[in-house]
Amino acid sequence: MEVVPAWCGTLGHAWFLCFFFWQPVPEELQAGPGFGYVVAFRPLGSTSWMQAAVTSADASRYVYKNESIPPFSPYEVKVGVYNNKGEGHFGPSVTIYSAEEEPTRAPTKIRARSLSASEIEVSWRPVSGNTSKRRVLGYELRYWSQDGKEEMASIGRTVGNKTLAVIKGLKGSMLYHITVRAYNSAGVGPPSVTVNATTKKPPPSQPPLKIVWNTSDSKIILNWDQVKALENESEVTGYKVLYKRNKQSSTSVIETNTTSVELSLPSDDEYVIQIKPLSDGGDGSSSKQITIPGSSGTLPSSLKAQMPSPQRLRCPPCRPSVQSCCPSQPGRRYDEERGSDFPLDSSGCQH
Numbered sequence: 001m002e003v004v005p006a007w008c009g010t011l012g013h014a015w016f017l018c019f020f021f022w023q024p025v026p027e028e029l030q031a032g033p034g035f036g037y038v039v040a041f042r043p044l045g046s047t048s049w050m051q052a053a054v055t056s057a058d059a060s061r062y063v064y065k066n067e068s069i070p071p072f073s074p075y076e077v078k079v080g081v082y083n084n085k086g087e088g089h090f091g092p093s094v095t096i097y098s099a100e101e102e103p104t105r106a107p108t109k110i111r112a113r114s115l116s117a118s119e120i121e122v123s124w125r126p127v128s129g130n131t132s133k134r135r136v137l138g139y140e141l142r143y144w145s146q147d148g149k150e151e152m153a154s155i156g157r158t159v160g161n162k163t164l165a166v167i168k169g170l171k172g173s174m175l176y177h178i179t180v181r182a183y184n185s186a187g188v189g190p191p192s193v194t195v196n197a198t199t200k201k202p203p204p205s206q207p208p209l210k211i212v213w214n215t216s217d218s219k220i221i222l223n224w225d226q227v228k229a230l231e232n233e234s235e236v237t238g239y240k241v242l243y244k245r246n247k248q249s250s251t252s253v254i255e256t257n258t259t260s261v262e263l264s265l266p267s268d269d270e271y272v273i274q275i276k277p278l279s280d281g282g283d284g285s286s287s288k289q290i291t292i293p294g295s296s297g298t299l300p301s302s303l304k305a306q307m308p309s310p311q312r313l314r315c316p317p318c319r320p321s322v323q324s325c326c327p328s329q330p331g332r333r334y335d336e337e338r339g340s341d342f343p344l345d346s347s348g349c350q351h
Contacts, residue, residue, distance in 0.1 A: 017063060017064070018063070018065075018075070019062075020039055020062045020063075020077055020096075021061045022037070022060055022079045024059065024060050030081075031085070034082075034083045036053060036082055038053055038082060039051065039052045039053075039054060039062045039079055040078050040080065041078075042075065042076050043073065043074070043076075044076055052064070070098070071098065071099060072098060072101075072134075075098065076093045076095055077093060077095075077096055100185060102134070102183070102188060103127055103183065103188070103189030106127070106180075106182070107127055107181070107192045108124065108192065110124045110178070110179075110180055111195070112176075112196070114200050117172030117201060117203060118169060119168050120170060120199060121167075122165050123164045124180050126161060127189065137160075137184045138157055140188055141156045141157070143178045144176065145177075157183070171199065172281060173198070173201050173202065173232065174198065174199050175196060175198045177194050179191040179193075179195075201232060201233055201279075202233050203233065203234055203281040203283055204227050204228075204277045205284065207284070207286055207287045208225065208227055208259075209225050211224040212224070213273075215267055218266055219265070219267075220243075220262070220265055220292060221260070224287070225259065227277040234279035236277045237257070238255055239256050239258075239259070239276065239277055240277075241255070241261050245270065246271060246291060255278065267294060268294045270292065271292045273292060274289055
């Protein structure tokens with residue numbers, strides 16, 4: 001019968017305590033009374049083994065105490081079994097480590113800059129030192145807003161030797177305080193100096209309106225009204241047009257700094273299109289989905305349901321460059337804001 005230690009660790013920060021763990025042998029496999037374990041261990045590279053007997057059949061660990069053990073020292077460990085009839089076999093030896101000490105140095109050269117209304121990028125210089133005794137498993141970022149308290153800071157962690165992280169899910173136009181610490185299995189090290197960064201203004205809340213479209217020669221031509229940001233919002237820097245074939249999940253994106261775009265797409269397919277304003281604060285509110293039928297298609301039922309009863313409608317500003325805008329009939333213009341279309345005469349105005 002064989003048992004194998006699972007791992008070696010410590011309780012708290014007592015690095016001079018080494019805990020050897022293993023999976024206990026079930027009672028039906030103990031082959032008689034007086035069952036127990038023999039733990040054999042030695043520093044890696046040593047020729048002689050130290051042994052300790054654990055007399056409880058239900059035991060799953062042995063604690064070795066030695067204040068002269070250097071932190072994070074490798075040990076070879078194997079566990080055997082015995083009963084009143086004699087000793088059994090040892091399991092294969094494994095290499096484990098004594099406890100390490102937490103990092104004692106703080107990261108330096110901390111930099112923080114706002115990426116958007118909800119993101120801040122943080123970078124730092126890694127911790128150096130005696131890495132064999134005080135490893136760095138990653139870095140811990142603590143951040144809190146100007147109206148919060150450090151004791152209530154949010155915490156995020158990186159893994160490995162990364163020296164850059166992006167904090168997400170923040171509030172717009174808000175000042176944040178940020179510190180960085182190194183960490184390992186023993187705990188976290190001292191904090192860096194505190195740096196500050198203010199997120200950008202929120203993106204525009206108004207979606208693009210009065211979207212007008214026309215199809216011609218395997219092209220879809222889109223026009224819309226300019227979005228104006230509020231005083232407390234980031235200025236509009238452009239627009240993002242998202243389009244896909246209807247009932248498909250893959251979406252294509254094109255960006256423009258004007259209020260019109262021309263898409264070269266097969267005319268026999270039906271497309272779903274949305275438009276968003278762009279800003280330094282991120283993407284703004286999206287327009288409603290617009291379904292553009294193929295050349296052999298008909299007006300989507302979602303648009304038919306929005307057709308108004310016959311009445312005089314006020315004509316919006318004419319767009320001479322748009323010739324046929326209504327998805328149901330040439331010579332009609334579709335108003336995305338009202339969800340309706342209305343007749344145009346040859347000059348582009350209402351009869």
